[in-house]
Amino acid sequence: AQSVAQPEDQVNVAEGNPLTVKCTYSVSGNPYLFWYVQYPNRGLQFLLKYITGDNLVKGSYGFEAEFNKSQTSFHLKKPSALVSDSALYFCAVRDSTGYSSASKIIFGSGTRLSIRP
Amino acid sequence: DSGVTQTPKHLITATGQRVTLRCSPRSGDLSVYWYQQSLDQGLQFLIQYYNGEERAKGNILERFSAQQFPDLHSELNLSSLELGDSALYFCASSERTGVTGELFFGEGSRLTVL
Numbered sequence: 331a332q333s334v335a336q337p338e339d340q341v342n343v344a345e346g347n348p349l350t351v352k353c354t355y356s357v358s359g360n361p362y363l364f365w366y367v368q369y370p371n372r373g374l375q376f377l378l379k380y381i382t383g384d385n386l387v388k389g390s391y392g393f394e395a396e397f398n399k400s401q402t403s404f405h406l407k408k409p410s411a412l413v414s415d416s417a418l419y420f421c422a423v424r425d426s427t428g429y430s431s432a433s434k435i436i437f438g439s440g441t442r443l444s445i446r447p
Numbered sequence: 448d449s450g451v452t453q454t455p456k457h458l459i460t461a462t463g464q465r466v467t468l469r470c471s472p473r474s475g476d477l478s479v480y481w482y483q484q485s486l487d488q489g490l491q492f493l494i495q496y497y498n499g500e501e502r503a504k505g506n507i508l509e510r511f512s513a514q515q516f517p518d519l520h521s522e523l524n525l526s527s528l529e530l531g532d533s534a535l536y537f538c539a540s541s542e543r544t545g546v547t548g549e550l551f552f553g554e555g556s557r558l559t560v561l
Contacts (some may be wrong), residue, residue: 362547373449373537373552374490381547418489434503434551435480439489 334423336438343411351406351441353421362424363404367417401436411445453538453553467527468556472540479521485534528560
């Protein structure tokens with residue numbers, strides 16, 4: 331069965347500093363990996379995804395993520411944090427095996443990112 | 448705006464009651480997913496429909512049921528409600544091919560059971 335883990339409930343970073351939000355996964359086939367952001371009282375918004383190819387994926391709002399197959403990780407990063415980046419971040423994984431229309435996306439427990447001015 | 452519409456946005460009801468949550472996916476999306484978000488359990492996958500047929504099932508209680516109609520909108524029915532069912536219920540849709548595409552989420556329906 332597929333699973334995804336976000337080991338940190340909260341990450342605190344000063345504005346202007348680099349940030350990393352960690353994610354590890356487990357799937358039986360090749361992973362399709364996603365990051366989403368949720369602002370208060372809003373739905374989840376897609377940030378970026380890894381399907382295949384370059385291990386460094388660039389996404390919205392200056393975020394990027396690095397896929398590491400040997401460590402089964404997909405950490406979210408940003409070189410310089412903004413106060414407006416404060417939100418709840420979710421990592422998600424989809425297994426490539428099985429019927430294409432029947433593969434579910436499993437979300438991590440979420441990491442609350444707090445950027446202090 | 449993701450293009451996914453959920454109604455109602457807020458719902459307050461009593462234990463033992465039944466409610467229906469509605470979702471309209473983005474135009475052209477065939478897959479609809481339902482998720483439950485509660486404070487202590489994160490985002491839990493409930494069920495997925497593809498073009499009217501159930502395709503994947505997660506941690507959905509027997510008191511809950513869902514369906515996707517020919518016009519592709521979906522409904523999540525919650526019955527014999529308990530206090531613990533209070534949560535934010537999200538609907539999401541994805542593109543036709545489904546596998547590599549990201550999900551587009553609605554704003555959610557906040558259910559409060561008193």
